[in-house]
Amino acid sequence: MALIVQKYGGTSVGSVERIKAVATRVAATRAAGNSVAVVVSAMSGETNRLLELAAQVASKPDARESDVVIATGEQITAALLSMALQDIGVRATSMLGFQLPVLTSSVYGRARIKSIDADRLRAVLDTGAVAVIAGFQGVDAGSSITTLGRGGSDTSAIAIAAAAKADVCEIYTDVEGVFTTDPRICPAARKLARISFEEMLELASLGAKVLQIRSVEFAKRYNVPVHVRSSFSDALGTWVVQEEAGMEDVLVSGVAADRNEAKITLQRVPDRPGLAAKIFGPIAKAHIVVDMIIQNASEDGTTDLTFTVPQNDYNRALEIVQPIAAEIGAAGVKSDTDVVKVSVVGLGMRSHAGVAARIFAVLADEGINVEMISTSEIKVSVVIAAKYAELAVRVLHKALIEESFDEESA
């Protein structure tokens, strides 16, 4: 008997009708002879409604109490789906973060999973019941409720699948799978049948909003096969799996645009050892994740230091950086939120040289100025002006995905 973990996102459980539809799908999976654990998000819109309520009550809502409020969203969905299952004759039990338990750190609003005890889950599944687990939430060592941050339900699902040694974690969403790029921007985008954890990690971190990045890290670390698919159809989606033979044959698997970046430049910083630590230490301490960092030494012994942070951390990052800039004698701080990061990802880039050069050439042909560059083994990212986002995605997709087979076979 296979153990299947299914995760349903907010739009998949966004209404009473949708919850009943999900119940039918879960029932079918159970009837096929599988053990089923379901992880659910809050009904779409609910988390925002709750955050809004908190914002009305307090000018700066306490982080611990915010988590207590928003954790109710998933709690309600889990119980409603359990009811809906029982209503069609399928035994089901809701389980909350504190009941599994899902033990996390105490960083409210963006807690990290430390451990999951799967014993109680297994006990529920062993009775033949479906376990319906509230995603996105856990408890810290002091039994305070925590949440994992936006998109955390994916992480919950895959971490639970890993802890329970599930055969597959199915991520149900409102899209049909992982695409080579956003189909709303580029009609030529196509669904990928399979993609490696590594590529998915790069795409997830780059704004392909299909899977939350931490969830992919969990899937990779514990080798949990993930199947991303639509809860609105029965079509197969995209399998996210360990790298397999033949995957490198595809040069580029995806092009992604991430608008959630803001750029901060410290101008003419004296080029002394230890300054980077002085700047990025306090930012890390504020739990702000810096994405790209670029430093170019100039001839006069100073350097421009540029980095990017998520847009919602931008104001806090500026507040932290400005006094430091003054202290270390930087000429000034320049910043820009009107940027986009466009990235090209593919396992094939490991063995094929020249992809970066082609990217720059394609962008230059369109007159798009590249402001920052960062590369990894399987990825090239560029920061450009936000207004070029769609254009850049389309021309890169055309040059590197639509036309790549022809060139390679040529």
Added chain:
Amino acid sequence: MALIVQKYGGTSVGSVERIKAVATRVAATRAAGNSVAVVVSAMSGETNRLLELAAQVASKPDARESDVVIATGEQITAALLSMALQDIGVRATSMLGFQLPVLTSSVYGRARIKSIDADRLRAVLDTGAVAVIAGFQGVDAGSSITTLGRGGSDTSAIAIAAAAKADVCEIYTDVEGVFTTDPRICPAARKLARISFEEMLELASLGAKVLQIRSVEFAKRYNVPVHVRSSFSDALGTWVVQEEAGMEDVLVSGVAADRNEAKITLQRVPDRPGLAAKIFGPIAKAHIVVDMIIQNASEDGTTDLTFTVPQNDYNRALEIVQPIAAEIGAAGVKSDTDVVKVSVVGLGMRSHAGVAARIFAVLADEGINVEMISTSEIKVSVVIAAKYAELAVRVLHKALIEESFDEESA
């Protein structure tokens, strides 16, 4: 330093503005040098909204899962009030049923409190913070969320006050205290300054909706002084306390009407020993509380057996009783939901004879037929047709409360 437990009901926390107003009141109590634990209900309307959601998802929502859904109401209020307090500079921490913990039975929807561990509460209070506790909820031995049934937040508050050995439990509500009868029915009703636990118990069980009956039982058992007052004004309310010298001088302290009763009669039941157990055993097993039971033996060896149950248990009670009636050879089952129980309560009735006779005389004068009678040491209750409810309350209030001092001093 006194320890004050304050409980705020649904209308007292019914909006963002009300929650802020409550925060101000709690802050003032704390600033006066008291330790403060606050117990909150769900925002008014929220529990019904959640029950409605459950009813849309399932034709017969599972009881355990219903509790998981509706417990979110108090959870949200507790966290919002904590935020609001912190926003005005008062340290505060929300605590949920599983966090105290409040250990209850597993009868979902109407669980009973088994024990409350006040150690964690005391630890929070000892830091100088206000503890804001979600009322109405607990956990059973298996860590499943339970709720105490409608009005259960009063019970939570007084049980917590008892466990923490609080000096007073203040119950904030939308009325100014306990009245001699419902002022909306009888404009001559007046606020009582003090009332004994015993009288309050009788009034609470009779539909004076100020305090939930189980909460008064807790208060009496653990001798917790209760102060019922309005969250909309600073006026003193009604103290509910142990019986004190002089309290018996007042003949009647209240007149109450309870519309939440339904009457079921088993006609011409053979008058054999053990039949009552056969009838009421299954009803008790279904957790239906029978209020009045009246049996009159007739001459032909049969008896009419009449009893009342809460209206929302009426259908279930009928379903249980009908096959039993057939089995034991009753002539039939008659039932009536169009009744009201009107009761007169007062410690003075212990030592003053003739109150019951006066009640019957007053009702007879108005042509009101008494269908059932039940008496205790300090109470006389009659079941009459529902249409006479207001009239009966007014004439009894006039005869026994407004005019009683004159007669006694005459």
